[in-house]
Structure formats: C-alpha cells, structure tokens
Amino acid sequence: MSEIVKFTIDGKEYEGVKGQLLVEVAAEKGIYIPVLCHWKGVKPAGSCRICSVKVNGRFMAGCTTPLEADMKIENDTPEILDIRKAIVEMLFVEGNHFCPSCEKSGNCDLQALGYRYQMMVPRFPYEFERRDIDASSPKLIIEKNRCIFCKRCVRMIKDEQGKSYFAFKGRGKHLQISLDKKLAVTMSEENAHKAMDACPVGCILRKEVGFAVPIGKRKYDHVSIGTDIEKLNK
Amino acid sequence: MSKPIVATASLAGCFGCHMSLLDIDERILKLIELVEFNKSPIDDIKTFTKQCDIGIIEGGCCNSENIEVLKLFRKNCKILISLGECAIMGGLPAMRNGIPVKECLDEAYLNGPTVGENKEHIMPNDDELPMILDKVYPLHEIVKIDYYLPGCAPRADLIWAAVAALVTGDTLNIPYELVKFD
Amino acid sequence: MREKVISIVQSYGKNSGRLMDILLSVQSEFGCVSEEAVSLIASELGISEVDVNQTKTFYHFFTTNRVGKYAIYMNNSVVSEMMGMAEVVDELEKQTGVKFGQTTPDGLVSLHFTACIGMSDQEPAALINSVVFTQLNRDKVRKLISDMREGKPVESMFSEYGDGVNANPLVKSMVKNNIRKAGPVTLGEYAVGTSLGKALGMDPNAVIDEVKNSGLRGRGGAGFPTGLKWMFCSKEAGEKYVMCNADEGEPGTFKDRVLLTERANMLFEGMTIAGWAIGAKEGVLYLRFEYKYLKAYLESVLADMRTKNLLGNNILGKGFNYDIRIQFGAGAYVCGEESALIESSEGKRGEPRNRPPFPVQKGYNAKPTVINNVETFCSVVKIVEQGSAWYKAMGTEESAGTKLLSISGDCEKPGVYEIAWGMTLNEMLAMVGATDVQAVQVAGPSGSCIPPSQFGRKIAIEDLATGGSMIVIGKKRDLLKDVVMNFMRFFEDESCGSCVTCRSFNMILTKQIEKVVAGTAIRTDIDNMKAWSQIIRKTSRCGLGQTSSNPITTTIENFRELYEARTKDVAYQSDFDMNKAVADSCKVVGRVPNVHHE
Structure with a gap:
C-alpha cells in the first residue's frame, strides 16, 4: 500500500506518495527540478548534484531523497538557482565542451541548462585538460572531452548476461569513462542507440549519424529544458 | 552629446561574429545613428584615432599579436565585450588546448595529410610572424572583460539588443532564444 | 602467469565480491595487475574487463606496469613535508637516477608518492614493499639504495625494532608506538576475554543499553552515538555484519595503528561484543593497505582467539557463533567513509553510497551493518567491563570518556595520548612541548585550522570535534x-x-x-x-x-x-605570462622570442 503524505515545495502544499524520489514527485506536480544523471527507473547515482534542493533547511539531492511526510522543500530560491548555475558552469570548465562542433548541440541537456540559466560565461577558469577520444569500437565514438560522469551508460547499458559495457576508470581528476573493448565488438544496434540516447551530452555517439536535425528544429532551440514538466502547472 | 564610439576586432576567430553583426540588417542604419565606429574591419580604420567607449572583440588569443591587440583595446576602450564562443572560451581553435604545441605544429607543417609538398620540413619562423601561444586563451584571462555575448555566432538580435541597451542605458532582457552556444 | 591468476581467482571462490583480494594477490605476486591479468580475472569472474578495471584503477596501490623490485612509496603528507621530505625525495632521485613516478631501467627501484601512511609521529616515512621505514634522511636513503643494489631483502635493511608488539617476530617493524600518555580506557589495563564473557552473560539489548548509557560516540570523528547505531541495526531483521573501520587515512592520525599493534585482542573482542549485541555472525576488519605489515600478527591474534574459544563456534560456551576476517584496502582515503568502505569490501570502487538507506539498514552485502572505528570498539570493551557509569564520569557532559589523540608536527613529544575529553588546546600544547605555535590543525585536513586566539577551546565533540588528528604548526611554517x-x-x-x-x-x-x-x-x-x-x-x-x-x-x-x-587589492589581474606562453612554440620552430614590452 502506498502511503500518501503531505509536503510543501516553495511554500505550496502538495500530497504525494511516500518514498517516491523528490525529482519525480516534483515533476508530477509540474515543478521542474533539473537532472543530468537521473533516469527514471534506473538506480539513482546522485552524481551531478544539479538537483540539489533544500529539505527542511538541509541540502539534499532530489534524485536520491525519498519523499517523507511534512517535508519542506525549497527549489526555486536564489541560493539554489545560483548553485545550480554554478554546477553547470563548473561542468563547462571541467570538460572541453565545444558546442559549435558538437553533434549533440541543440539536443544536449547540459547545454540546455546553460541556456535556461543564461550562462554568459562561467565564473570559474577553464581547465582545458586533455582527454582522449575513443573511436576504436565499431559502432560508437566515445568523446571523453564531453563526459560529465553521470553514469547513465554505466548503469543502463548491459549485455544479455548483465555484463557492463561502460565503467569508470581512475578517480578524482583522472576519472574517465571507458567502453569495454571486447564487448563493444558485438554490441547490438539497439544498445548502441540506447547508449547514445541516454548520454545527456555528446560523449557517446553512434558512428555515421549526427547533425540530422537542422538548427532551429532541435530540442532546445526554442523551448527551455523543463518546459514539458512546467506546462503541467500552467 | 556626441555619439558613443565603437571599435571592433577579430582575433583568433573566423569573422563569423562580425558577419552576425552585419546580420542586424536594416537596423545597421539605426546603429550608425546611435554610434560612431573607430578602429574596426567594418570601416577599415586600422589604428585607434581616439578613445572609444565600447570595444567588441571576436575570437580568442592564440598568438602574441592577439594579446597585443587585445591589450590595445583594453587601453583604448571604456567597455570591452567578448563576442562569441572563441572570445569567451577559446572556441574551436581552443580544441588544441591540452595538446602540446609541438604536436600541433608537427601535425600542421610536417605530418598532416595536406603537407606533402613541404619536403624541406619548414616551419614558419620569421621574426615578423606572431608567436604561437601554449594554448588559446579566453579574453577574460588576459584583460578585464565587462560583458559577454555567447553564440557561434551570437545571434544578430542578441548583438543588437546588447549594444542598443548599452548605448541607451535601457535594461537588457534577453529572450531564451538569443542565448545559444552554437 | 595464466595458471597463477586463475588459481588466485579460484581461491576466492570466483566471487567478484572478493575482487579487492584478487587484485591484491595478483599485484603482490606479479608487481602489477597487467592488462592480461585483468582480462583473465574478468573472464574467470564472468564480468567485463571494464568492471575489473574500474576497481583496479580506483586504488593507487594497483598498477598496470610492473613496479620496481623495490617499490618505494614515499609519504607526501603535510607532516612528512614539514619534517624534511623534500631532502629525502631529492636523495632518492639522486641515488636512483629516476624521478618520482618512474622505475629504474633495470627494474630494481620504483619511486611513488603516497598519501599519509599513519606515521606522522616519525616522519619522513615511506613504505618499501609494504615494510615501513621511518625518520628517513639523506644518509639512510643512501644506505637503503646501496642495500637494494646488493639485492638485500627489505626486512634485513634494518635491525632495530620498535617497542612493544612492533618487535614481535610476526611484525619486526621499526615503527615506534610513541605512547606518551596512557589513559584508563583504550590504553589502560586489559585482560583478554573478561569483557566478552560478561557481555555474553547479558541480554544483547542490555549490552546495547550499557553502551548507550555510557554516552560513547563514534571515535572516527563524526561522533555518532554508538549505542544508538547498534540499536538501529539490532532492530533490523536477518543476517547482519559488524565492520571495523581501520582505514585511518586522515592525514595526521595514527592512533588506530597503535591500537591495532598493542590492543588487537581488545579490538577483536569489541567487534565480537558488537556482533553479540546486534545479532551478527561475521565481522570484517577493513584495514588500510598501509598497515599490511601488521597482517601476520593480526591473523595470529585471531587464530589465538579462536583457540581460546573467544571466536568461532559456541563462543565461551554461550552458543554464540562469530568470526572475523580481515579485508585490505589498496590506497584510497575515501574508503574511510563508511559506505565507501562497504563498497570497497564488496570488491568495488570505493565510492560513497547515497543515503538513505543507511548502513544499519542496508550495508555490507546489502545486509544491516554496524561500522565503527577501531577506538570505538576498544572503548566498548572497557565500558562493558567497568560499566557505563564509570565511563561516563570521564570527559565532558556531551563527550563522555577518553579520546586518543595523534599529535604530530612542530612539538617535542609527538605521539599518542589518551586524554579525557575537555582538555583545551593550550593544555594539549603544554603537554606535548610545543612553543611558538602558529596554528593547530584539528581533525586533519577535513577539520579546522585553529589560531592561537582560540587555543582556550576544548577538545570535545561539542567544541573542537576530532577523530584524533592534531597537527601542531609552528610559526616558521608558511601556512x-x-x-x-x-x-x-x-x-x-x-x-x-x-x-x-x-x-x-x-x-x-x-x-x-x-x-x-x-x-x-x-x-x-x-x-x-x-x-x-x-x-x-x-x-x-x-x-x-x-x-x-x-x-x-x-x-x-x-x-x-x-x-x-x-593578494593585490586591484579589480583585475591576469596571470598571463607572455614569455612562458610562447616558449614552447619558439623552441619548436627555433626562434628567439621577441616580446614587446609596453
């Protein structure tokens, strides 16, 4: 039996199912909490921190925190919005995100958050760390310069025996995403596409496709990310 | 009151941002009413002839000349605007960042697929040539930048809105569709 | 190699949950975990190579390339630097002819940096093939490298052993305990098994109550009430685990090393009491790789306790079955975080988990787990033996009992001190013989840097909380x-x-x-x-x-x-340096930079 509990977001009262993840509860109510690593139905990673909200005065990740009775959630406050913008800016300086040359441009969630928060220039200095591009597998290009370490591919893309195609390598500033060379050889078309679609940025790309949709008709050319959720509230 | 004076330059850029400036179409007539141009490729004035109010710079800094021009702009302009991705973050030229300069030069002059004719393995090293920097620098890492207009190229409407707001002193409200990174 | 790797994987039951142990064995056997080995391990375990690699590359004691026959891991923690690491590094590079991060061409010596190895009271220190070398200097380095050239075993490169158990034939280490002040709890009198016998005669809930009433709070630094943690866990159903966090990685702390050396029985007894209290059958001691030199000794203590029926089946005839195994880490500070420690123990990358669920609900192998620090378990033993009132009478209102401090840095008497909570920093500095103090780093890098104006503050969870690391920073230091x-x-x-x-x-x-x-x-x-x-x-x-x-x-x-x-009080300053920026390109094309100065 699911238990219905009361809670508030930015002072407004709501009811929702106890135990549901905050980002999902909020989306149902037409409130957009941005996510980069979250994917509905997949074990939360809590790695991008963009969904940070304040719950009863404490910062929590909206994608890993289950709803409890009487939670007072803050989402749309100057403090939180500035933190989210800072995280977006940080991801832009940490990796090498050359939007003009990226196949995912216009459909990229990270870029879309940059648009939503009107990032004119990151407040942090650019790192410009050299990262590799792995194009050795038959179907995919792994453009590591663009990886934001959301772990969606790590969590979602497995073969029939449950073996991982993707995993992290190294730690800290040396962290990188890697694709299993042996498994990649026999990767199915379906998995290759699933991996590309799951990637919120332009790190995982199916070879020989891209730039199919013209500028002006892409996902985030005219409407901000989160609009689909927010229109429920209108 | 005299009209504000504008100067522009393209450093390590492709002139796309300047093209976008021209894309304001018939508003260019209005622009000329609002401002006077000084050093700029648009009017082909090569050197600063007076102190300017607004400097608009496209492109990042990839060589020693870019640095000098940028510093000259900072000296001669009250307000500096970084125009476009290259000015803001190095842009496509900065894709070489993180790769040693030697590797880049070797690729460009010795090993690349289009250098077959360079049989004597010559690398340009004339004293008159600007020197290549270790990486492509965003403008704000070299001098103080006052405003940033992203895009590759920045939308003409964004440039227009920003320059108009700056000149008229109106508040700048940027619609969603104008802030783009491509 | 193939057969050896396969047999290692088999010896851990082809269980990917034991990947850490498998990788440790392979690294120790071959001096590296090569790509070939990764491939073999993956196929034997039935997982992908990237999954083996993700664990392997997380820990810095696993290497892809073979380390030297003598692999020197030099501690580059703050105290090591303060005590003269730079000279040791310089001499090592001079004597070997290679830089840190490299191996000599003949494969004899490799030089590596490593984070704090828990020897802050005897720096500069290094690990050579897991053997600890303390208080290094230029002379000692010259001697060591010449011994290496002669092919001497590492163990024979020194002959003086430290005090207490350090001199035990199973340890034979030059490490000193430096116990400067023994207190009544963890460094007090101790008779093996008394406390456990008492606990097993009590109802598990009564044991938890005793710990609760004592006011004991986690000694790793976070200070969570131990009894409460145990109670939460005891209420969960099914199989459970007790884990001991002996990953002591916070730079400047080393008191758990001393307890592991001198109070191993006490620690295991405490873990067993915890097992009884929460209803667990298995305990895991997660020991940092840096303390591998204690392995044989700790195993012998466990074996001895089994012989004495303090571990194993039907402990002390009370029908309680419980045993403890040692899980080694492989060099990752973050594994001191309890959920990262669990992940690591399961053979994975030591990445902290999201909470909820908490370890007491879903911990090791997804079962309810109590994790406590070494000192916490040791304290429990005395609490059960002497009673909670005895314990609570020491310390302050909110911080009951005693605390071990690891004091290092610019002072005359670095070492381990068992103090009652509530001592002020001034008192502490007088105790260790520190003058001309610029600051005290309380609780390691993740703690606070305290200035002299606040030296009247108390070492207590309610004021200056600490897991025990206290680094004294003299006035001569560039903070x-x-x-x-x-x-x-x-x-x-x-x-x-x-x-x-x-x-x-x-x-x-x-x-x-x-x-x-x-x-x-x-x-x-x-x-x-x-x-x-x-x-x-x-x-x-x-x-x-x-x-x-x-x-x-x-x-x-x-x-x-x-x-x-x-810093300059200006609105803008660029750190761009033209001469530096053009140096490479000018060198490549062979021209002299002609930078114009304004």
Whole structure:
C-alpha cells in the first residue's frame, strides 16, 4: 500500500506518495527540478548534484531523497538557482565542451541548462585538460572531452548476461569513462542507440549519424529544458 | 552629446561574429545613428584615432599579436565585450588546448595529410610572424572583460539588443532564444 | 602467469565480491595487475574487463606496469613535508637516477608518492614493499639504495625494532608506538576475554543499553552515538555484519595503528561484543593497505582467539557463533567513509553510497551493518567491563570518556595520548612541548585550522570535534603553502570523483590556492574561494566532499591576513605570462622570442 503524505515545495502544499524520489514527485506536480544523471527507473547515482534542493533547511539531492511526510522543500530560491548555475558552469570548465562542433548541440541537456540559466560565461577558469577520444569500437565514438560522469551508460547499458559495457576508470581528476573493448565488438544496434540516447551530452555517439536535425528544429532551440514538466502547472 | 564610439576586432576567430553583426540588417542604419565606429574591419580604420567607449572583440588569443591587440583595446576602450564562443572560451581553435604545441605544429607543417609538398620540413619562423601561444586563451584571462555575448555566432538580435541597451542605458532582457552556444 | 591468476581467482571462490583480494594477490605476486591479468580475472569472474578495471584503477596501490623490485612509496603528507621530505625525495632521485613516478631501467627501484601512511609521529616515512621505514634522511636513503643494489631483502635493511608488539617476530617493524600518555580506557589495563564473557552473560539489548548509557560516540570523528547505531541495526531483521573501520587515512592520525599493534585482542573482542549485541555472525576488519605489515600478527591474534574459544563456534560456551576476517584496502582515503568502505569490501570502487538507506539498514552485502572505528570498539570493551557509569564520569557532559589523540608536527613529544575529553588546546600544547605555535590543525585536513586566539577551546565533540588528528604548526611554517596547498592537493587526488562538486571544485580550489601562493591572485579571489567552498559544502554527496574545502574556509576565517598579504587589492589581474606562453612554440620552430614590452 502506498502511503500518501503531505509536503510543501516553495511554500505550496502538495500530497504525494511516500518514498517516491523528490525529482519525480516534483515533476508530477509540474515543478521542474533539473537532472543530468537521473533516469527514471534506473538506480539513482546522485552524481551531478544539479538537483540539489533544500529539505527542511538541509541540502539534499532530489534524485536520491525519498519523499517523507511534512517535508519542506525549497527549489526555486536564489541560493539554489545560483548553485545550480554554478554546477553547470563548473561542468563547462571541467570538460572541453565545444558546442559549435558538437553533434549533440541543440539536443544536449547540459547545454540546455546553460541556456535556461543564461550562462554568459562561467565564473570559474577553464581547465582545458586533455582527454582522449575513443573511436576504436565499431559502432560508437566515445568523446571523453564531453563526459560529465553521470553514469547513465554505466548503469543502463548491459549485455544479455548483465555484463557492463561502460565503467569508470581512475578517480578524482583522472576519472574517465571507458567502453569495454571486447564487448563493444558485438554490441547490438539497439544498445548502441540506447547508449547514445541516454548520454545527456555528446560523449557517446553512434558512428555515421549526427547533425540530422537542422538548427532551429532541435530540442532546445526554442523551448527551455523543463518546459514539458512546467506546462503541467500552467 | 556626441555619439558613443565603437571599435571592433577579430582575433583568433573566423569573422563569423562580425558577419552576425552585419546580420542586424536594416537596423545597421539605426546603429550608425546611435554610434560612431573607430578602429574596426567594418570601416577599415586600422589604428585607434581616439578613445572609444565600447570595444567588441571576436575570437580568442592564440598568438602574441592577439594579446597585443587585445591589450590595445583594453587601453583604448571604456567597455570591452567578448563576442562569441572563441572570445569567451577559446572556441574551436581552443580544441588544441591540452595538446602540446609541438604536436600541433608537427601535425600542421610536417605530418598532416595536406603537407606533402613541404619536403624541406619548414616551419614558419620569421621574426615578423606572431608567436604561437601554449594554448588559446579566453579574453577574460588576459584583460578585464565587462560583458559577454555567447553564440557561434551570437545571434544578430542578441548583438543588437546588447549594444542598443548599452548605448541607451535601457535594461537588457534577453529572450531564451538569443542565448545559444552554437 | 595464466595458471597463477586463475588459481588466485579460484581461491576466492570466483566471487567478484572478493575482487579487492584478487587484485591484491595478483599485484603482490606479479608487481602489477597487467592488462592480461585483468582480462583473465574478468573472464574467470564472468564480468567485463571494464568492471575489473574500474576497481583496479580506483586504488593507487594497483598498477598496470610492473613496479620496481623495490617499490618505494614515499609519504607526501603535510607532516612528512614539514619534517624534511623534500631532502629525502631529492636523495632518492639522486641515488636512483629516476624521478618520482618512474622505475629504474633495470627494474630494481620504483619511486611513488603516497598519501599519509599513519606515521606522522616519525616522519619522513615511506613504505618499501609494504615494510615501513621511518625518520628517513639523506644518509639512510643512501644506505637503503646501496642495500637494494646488493639485492638485500627489505626486512634485513634494518635491525632495530620498535617497542612493544612492533618487535614481535610476526611484525619486526621499526615503527615506534610513541605512547606518551596512557589513559584508563583504550590504553589502560586489559585482560583478554573478561569483557566478552560478561557481555555474553547479558541480554544483547542490555549490552546495547550499557553502551548507550555510557554516552560513547563514534571515535572516527563524526561522533555518532554508538549505542544508538547498534540499536538501529539490532532492530533490523536477518543476517547482519559488524565492520571495523581501520582505514585511518586522515592525514595526521595514527592512533588506530597503535591500537591495532598493542590492543588487537581488545579490538577483536569489541567487534565480537558488537556482533553479540546486534545479532551478527561475521565481522570484517577493513584495514588500510598501509598497515599490511601488521597482517601476520593480526591473523595470529585471531587464530589465538579462536583457540581460546573467544571466536568461532559456541563462543565461551554461550552458543554464540562469530568470526572475523580481515579485508585490505589498496590506497584510497575515501574508503574511510563508511559506505565507501562497504563498497570497497564488496570488491568495488570505493565510492560513497547515497543515503538513505543507511548502513544499519542496508550495508555490507546489502545486509544491516554496524561500522565503527577501531577506538570505538576498544572503548566498548572497557565500558562493558567497568560499566557505563564509570565511563561516563570521564570527559565532558556531551563527550563522555577518553579520546586518543595523534599529535604530530612542530612539538617535542609527538605521539599518542589518551586524554579525557575537555582538555583545551593550550593544555594539549603544554603537554606535548610545543612553543611558538602558529596554528593547530584539528581533525586533519577535513577539520579546522585553529589560531592561537582560540587555543582556550576544548577538545570535545561539542567544541573542537576530532577523530584524533592534531597537527601542531609552528610559526616558521608558511601556512598557506606548506599546509593549505598540501591539503587541497590531497583532496584533489583523493576525491572519488563520482560526485561533480567534490571532483571539480577541489581542482578549481587547488588552482586558486596555488595562485594565492604564487602571488598572482587578487582580493576578490579570496571571497570567490570562500563562496565556492560553500557550494562544495552544501552539495557534495559525502563527508569527504562536504569537508574538503575546510582547509581553505577555516584559514580564510582565522588567518585572513595571510591571504591579504599575498593578494593585490586591484579589480583585475591576469596571470598571463607572455614569455612562458610562447616558449614552447619558439623552441619548436627555433626562434628567439621577441616580446614587446609596453
């Protein structure tokens, strides 16, 4: 039996199912909490921190925190919005995100958050760390310069025996995403596409496709990310 | 009151941002009413002839000349605007960042697929040539930048809105569709 | 090689949950975990190679290339640097002819840096093939390298052993205990098994109550009430585990090393009491790889306890079955975070988990698990033996009992001190013989840098909480360069990287402090650093991340003048250096830079 509990977001009262993840509860109510690593139905990673909200005065990740009775959630406050913008800016300086040359441009969630928060220039200095591009597998290009370490591919893309195609390598500033060379050889078309679609940025790309949709008709050319959720509230 | 004076330059850029400036179409007539141009490729004035109010710079800094021009702009302009991705973050030229300069030069002059004719393995090293920097620098890492207009190229409407707001002193409200990174 | 790797994997039941042990065995056998070995392990375990690699590459004692026959892991923690590491490093490089990060061409010696190895009271120290060498200097380095050239076994490169168990035939280590002040609890009188016998005669809930009433709080640093933790776990159903966090990685702490050396029985007894209290059948001691030199001894203590029926089946005839195994880490500070420690014990990357669920609900192998620090378990033994009232009478209202301090740095008597909570820093400094003190780093890099004006503050959970690391920083030190910069580089290296704020902000903040030290930062950079530190604090996933900006925030707060002295009060300053920027390209084309100066 699911238990219905009361809670508030930015002072407004709501009811929702106890135990549901905050980002999902909020989306149902037409409130957009941005996510980069979250994917509905997949074990939360809590790695991008963009969904940070304040719950009863404490910062929590909206994608890993289950709803409890009487939670007072803050989402749309100057403090939180500035933190989210800072995280977006940080991801832009940490990796090498050359939007003009990226196949995912216009459909990229990270870029879309940059648009939503009107990032004119990151407040942090650019790192410009050299990262590799792995194009050795038959179907995919792994453009590591663009990886934001959301772990969606790590969590979602497995073969029939449950073996991982993707995993992290190294730690800290040396962290990188890697694709299993042996498994990649026999990767199915379906998995290759699933991996590309799951990637919120332009790190995982199916070879020989891209730039199919013209500028002006892409996902985030005219409407901000989160609009689909927010229109429920209108 | 005299009209504000504008100067522009393209450093390590492709002139796309300047093209976008021209894309304001018939508003260019209005622009000329609002401002006077000084050093700029648009009017082909090569050197600063007076102190300017607004400097608009496209492109990042990839060589020693870019640095000098940028510093000259900072000296001669009250307000500096970084125009476009290259000015803001190095842009496509900065894709070489993180790769040693030697590797880049070797690729460009010795090993690349289009250098077959360079049989004597010559690398340009004339004293008159600007020197290549270790990486492509965003403008704000070299001098103080006052405003940033992203895009590759920045939308003409964004440039227009920003320059108009700056000149008229109106508040700048940027619609969603104008802030783009491509 | 093939057969050996396969047999190693088989010896762990082809269980991918034991991947850490498999990798440790392979590394120790071959001096590396080569790509070929990874491939074999993966196919034997039925997992993909990237999955083996993700664990392997997380820990810095696993290497892809073969380390030298003598692999020297030099501690580059702050205290090691303070005590003269630079000279040792210089001599090592001179004598071997290679730089750190390299191996001599003949494969004899490889030089590596490693984070704090728990020897802060006898620095500079290094691990050579897991054997500890303390108080190194140029002379000793020359002797060591010449011994290596002669092919001597590492164990025979020294003949004087430390005090107590350090001299035990199974340890034979030069490490000194440096117990400067023994107290009544963990370093007091101790008779093996008394306490366990008493506990087994009590109802498990009564044991938990006793621990609860004692006011004992976690000794690792976080200070969570131990009894409460046990109670939460005891209420969960099914199979459970007890884990001991002996990953002691906070730079400047080494008191658990002393307990593991001198109080191993006590620790295992405490873990067994915990097992009885919460209803667990298995305990796991997660021991940092740096303390591998204690392995044989600790195994012998466990064996002895089994013989005495203090472990195993039907313990002391009370029908309680319980045993303990040792799980080694492989070099990752973050594994001191309890959920990262669990992940690591399961053979995975030591990435902290999201909470909820908490380990007491879903811990090791997804079963309810109590994790406590070495000192916490040892304290429990005395609490059960002497009663909670006895224990609670010591210390302060909110911090009951005693605390082991690991005191190092600029003082006459570095070592381990068991004090009653509530001692002031002034009292502590007098006790260790420290004068001309600029600051005390309380609780390691993730703690606070305290200035003399606050030396009247108390060492207590309600005031200056600490897991025990106390680094005395003398006036002669360059606080920002020697301490803060070292700490930030440490965090930059040790961040697991899986959460963006900790991974990225520590890189950014490290660059900022380097800028301050280099003299190219400006005043606004100070406020930026402060503001950016808050973002890490607010949004990072685990304690490591949340506290990783503390070296910067606490020094800006307490030593702002040091930052101001090194920054210019201007609106903008570029650290661009034309001569440096064009040096490479001019060199490549063979021209002389002609930089115009204005």
